Amino acid sequence: MAVGVFDSGLGGLTVLDAVSRRLPDVPFVYFGDNARAPYGVRDPDDVYRLTCDATEQMWDAGCDLVILACNTASAAALRRMQESWIPENKRVLGVFVPLIEALTERQWGDNSPPRQVAVQDVALFATPATVRSRAFQRELAFRAIGVDVEAQACGGLVDAIEDGDMILAEALVRSHVDALRRKMPEPEAAILGCTHYPLMQKVFQDALGDNVKVFSQANLVADSLADYLMRHPQMVGTGTESRFLTTGDPDRVSRHATQFLRRQIVFEAAQTRHPDMRK
Numbered sequence: 001m002a003v004g005v006f007d008s009g010l011g012g013l014t015v016l017d018a019v020s021r022r023l024p025d026v027p028f029v030y031f032g033d034n035a036r037a038p039y040g041v042r043d044p045d046d047v048y049r050l051t052c053d054a055t056e057q058m059w060d061a062g063c064d065l066v067i068l069a070c071n072t073a074s075a076a077a078l079r080r081m082q083e084s085w086i087p088e089n090k091r092v093l094g095v096f097v098p099l100i101e102a103l104t105e106r107q108w109g110d111n112s113p114p115r116q117v118a119v120q121d122v123a124l125f126a127t128p129a130t131v132r133s134r135a136f137q138r139e140l141a142f143r144a145i146g147v148d149v150e151a152q153a154c155g156g157l158v159d160a161i162e163d164g165d166m167i168l169a170e171a172l173v174r175s176h177v178d179a180l181r182r183k184m185p186e187p188e189a190a191i192l193g194c195t196h197y198p199l200m201q202k203v204f205q206d207a208l209g210d211n212v213k214v215f216s217q218a219n220l221v222a223d224s225l226a227d228y229l230m231r232h233p234q235m236v237g238t239g240t241e242s243r244f245l246t247t248g249d250p251d252r253v254s255r256h257a258t259q260f261l262r263r264q265i266v267f268e269a270a271q272t273r274h275p276d277m278r279k
Ligand code: DGL
Pocket: 007, 008, 009, 011, 012, 037, 038, 039, 040, 041, 069, 070, 071, 072, 073, 127, 130, 158, 193, 194, 195, 196
């Protein structure tokens, strides 16, 4: 039994941490495509083929269910994967919907028509590819009316976090919050729409101020996965051990992951099925 958790790099560890606390008996296979991060500056076709490649490797590792703990992949690739690529006995889920359900005060799977919700001015911080896709606004429009979303593409932030350069990461968060405020001076809520960003959550909160409610995905995804597995227990797959796979340098990635999660994480090298895609 194992569930796959995928990200372009280290950000999905924020989700992995929450799901493994919530479901301590479920083994998880984490796959970080660190050699090819960031995805947020790639075009949708590129994100699609890289995400499919990683997903296949998690199937090989015994996962029948894969969580795309990456908003960029969820925004740019998930719908296309679900429409034409995923075999019948496998499932791939994204991280957008639990967050939007929380923002719009909906229970899981409440598909009633869009309605007025408490928040009106929402700041979205995400990668350039996620912002360009407008996937967040599309999902929101299914559920809520009258919400004004101002999106800020946080160029450079994923690279700084992947490099472990937290001083640069902090400076970038503050400058992206300033840029957002020039467009929307008083947001009521802010969405951290990239799974790397919760690693900087305190800085976002500090820069935004206490009046802004900051939504991030990890715990929301954990609750929704627990609910999903209760309804679909057969999707836990055949793998039996938790593993951490990376396309990057395992020593370097393990060091950064251990620093972020404050517990020892040991990555092993992933074998890509398509060696020509290692770029
Ligand atoms: N953690 C990924 C996300 O949630 C980062 C994307 C990237 O590699 O730029 O979007």
